Amino acid sequence: MIKNLKRLISFAFIIILIIISSGLHAENNKTLFRGNGTEPDTLDPHLATGSWEGNVINDLFIGLYTKDEYGEPINGSALDYKKSVDGLVYNFYLRKDHFWSDGEKVTAHDYAEGLKRVMNPETASQYASLLYLIKNAKEINTGKLDINSLGVRAINDFELEIILNYPAPYLIELLTHYTTYPIPRHVLNKFGKDWIKPKNIQTNGPYTLFNWRPHDNIHLKRNNLFYDNENVWFDEVIFYPIDDNEAALRKFRAGELDTNNGYPENKSQWLKKNMPKNIKHDNIRVISYLVFNTETSPFNDRDVRKAVSLSIDRDVIVNKIRNFNETIAWSLVPKGIANYQFSNIIEEQNLSQDERYNVAKDILSKKGYSKNNPFRFTLKYRSGGDQKKHMVAIQSMLSKANISVNLEASEPKVLYNYLRTGDFQVGDAGWIADFNDASNFLFLFETSSGGLNYGRYSNNIFDDLMLKAKNEIDVLERSKILKQAEVMLMNDMPLAPILFGISRHLVQEDIEGWIENPSSFHASRYLKRR
Template sequence: MMETHVMWNFWTRTIAGGALAAMLVLGAAYAPSIVKAQAQTVVLHRGNGAEPDSLDPHKSSGTWENHIIGDMLIGIFTEDIDGKPIHGAAESHSVSEDGLTWTFKIRPHNWSDGVPVTADDFVFSWRRILDPATASQYATLLYPFKNAQAVNEGKLPPDHLGVRAIDASTLELQLENPAPYLPQLLAHQTAFPVPKHLVEHYGADWFKPGIYVSNGPYVLAAWEPNNFIKLIKNPGFWDAANVQIDEVIFYPTDNTSAALKRLRAGELDMQNGVSSQDIDWLKANMPEALKLQPYLAVSYIAINSTRAPLNDKRVREALSLAFDRDTVADKVLKFNEAAAYTFVPPGTAGIAPGAALSFASMPYAERLAKAQALMQEAGFGPGKPLKIALEIGPAPDNKRVGAVVQQQWAAIYVDLELRASESKVLYALLKENNFDVSQAAWVADYNDAKNFLYLFRTESKDMNYGRWSNAEFDRLMAEADKARDEAARGALLRQAEQVLLDDYAVITNRYLNTRHIVQPYVKGFHPNLRDVNRTRWLSIERAS
């Protein structure tokens, strides 16, 4: 999940209708510093990692953006307290016998400005994200929709997308192939509705404070770039009576050690992201607050296979062989994470077991010798090093891991430059295919192996950072989409992953654990495989 680039000055315009009334009732303020809330107002302060580029669900792709957007907008499905899909904007649904037609009944509810949410909002939204003019990086996630790929590639107009409003409260969606994961997909930000009436009126400005309206539990009150984003409770939300937090303020906290200090000082109630240099202290002093749990995520090093000599399989294999993932996981970082020798994390649904890197059981000394031989075959050696750059993010742990990679690859004649950038800059480089090798990570949008492997389909465009392309991989993925038998589909996905691994398209690193610090007085936070914890399910219960 990544992003686009939109910045603006701090807005102080009021929000229309019911949201303005809520602000007056709650005494909402736009102060840039943290002000202790009055007794009647429950405020949650969330450290959220990176600064968002956009709060438009069709222009965002980062988990840090999803945390905020998902508190304001709700799709056909949404997540329960455990991150599992439940009905959201739809109150019920039915599925045809062949699994290709899904019909949804939209629950009676309004946008926060009082305008009813209708089936046509979803038709408009899904056509918009797939319209090539929108240039949504994440549009490929919706390719299971009928004609979605053809629309996104400009081969068909948006009105040929397989979705229609039967009436104001009935939405019909047609699929290319059966998709057992569809409820999870329709809870994802790419499938969120946007308010047609505002997007058509304001265009690209629709998601700024003072204009933005939502159909979920919170509305946007303020955004001061690189400082905070403030949401306030939406009194018109259909389940508002059960929402316990009145205001939630999200802070960009790339510097996780500084965020921990803010949390200990009482400025934050929870923080997404922990540094390895703080982990021992947290385990000893705040064990109840530290949440290290496996989830559906993998860390890896992306390889730009369009650049020579990284388009040489021998070079890619050598880099992967020489990268000692076990040392990184066990000695450099201390998050209880396992070294990754597959791209799809263990336990992910929809795939047969068995895929693995060919050298998974090879001793590291033998791997290193083989890597040196491969590099020499490719024309490199002690007097002729390969000079490439590794792009890394701003966190201290990224620099630690980068230094280790630099040392390990020096043994196979690689002169590695480390280039650190802010998160938004790093992911812009990845999206634009403007790198040699780069740190990267993928957090599943839904629990199915396809969501990991689809990244490497040729058609996945800038989600496929390295632009790796393999006809056999694409064929196996297409066959898996068509398979009606669960076991046959799982076997095809396993074969596809093995093709990916055998061609060394990426360098797998670690299967990730969640890294949250949540104060014990914050209740309702449930670690889960999706690592989704919406504010609507949280509450604050301080000891009296």
């Protein structure tokens, strides 16, 4: 009897565990678990600079425009707009059913104050130069004009006017960028820089910030006041900062992650064979490159920059180490850019790599360098992922041209701080297009681009060409001017382009709504579980 009773209790206990387990599974069913690469430095849309920050910010906030699941611009706060004949004045008409998560309405004043905040020099927004197309923006950001002279005003609660310095056919797509997002003025005025903390923040996107445990996770919960809330499937989203792609893959295979940004290069063939349905690739508009600090010796010498660039065996990196069907870069602007003719520019692309090594060695020998007296410098690069393997490969390649490289790894947010402040000799960098226009790559090397012009490159003729292109209304003529600027830039070589890449992801088979797109835009609001 006692024996049977024990069996009955054991059986009941097992049933209870199954019920509890099922309950937990059901509870987690509407929670999306996302591997997000590195730890964000901030979630303030006016201070963020990294895609890993943007992934979270785009779940929390919505701008005048946002993107759909195909990565194409769609209405956000703005329902419509009108444009002046000369293309310089835009009036945006806002929806009246858009609220902050505390019930306050999102108004044109929130947008006007947000744009002024970005331009305020005290904010130190790294992306401020992205918005220099707005009237008086550059002058305000450089301290020459008062903030209230910015070409932005709220005509009323639901009409916003933006005045431009020159026509910008890409403006609507630019307005999907988080730098242009509004701020909850009532929260900012109350809490100042602490407005972004979970206990204070109010958002206007599909989710709110519930908790942020640094280097552990960022926990979002549904914003029931979001205007499209009825089409948002997941109740909660948890982002995990996982720099190590191997660790992320293990978590993904164990079912602990629904999606992950990236996977190990050395597992590519294994994944294609064993998990083909989980691999997703976006053919994004992106370039990976090395940038030279042109302000200081020896990289203020164009020939030295050229020697380093020619000593990189791009074919090995792209087709042997990475092997993702990416494209070797011999220019700055990638393929697929609207109203722009792609071309490889660097002349030495037609040489063999051995011939390039010889050109590089010849240049350096004239500078006094040799096998016994190699040219030395430090290359700072992003830790995590597969970057170390790439940098070690480049280190080995450059040694063949009598170049000795000291490698110094930092987490991405630290590295980009080095780059923005000019604290480097050569840096590992990358750029993903904010909007589909060649100027979004070329502007990185304008003198006026501040911290985004990492190498402090400055060329008056290049700057003049960029200004001329901005004021050119004819699309074809504008394209020709931009191409002139790119050719001049590549001849000056303030960067060593390496590859035009892809964005790779892992996605569980029960996740629907993930659509590969050139913007690599995969907002949680568009995803659901089968």
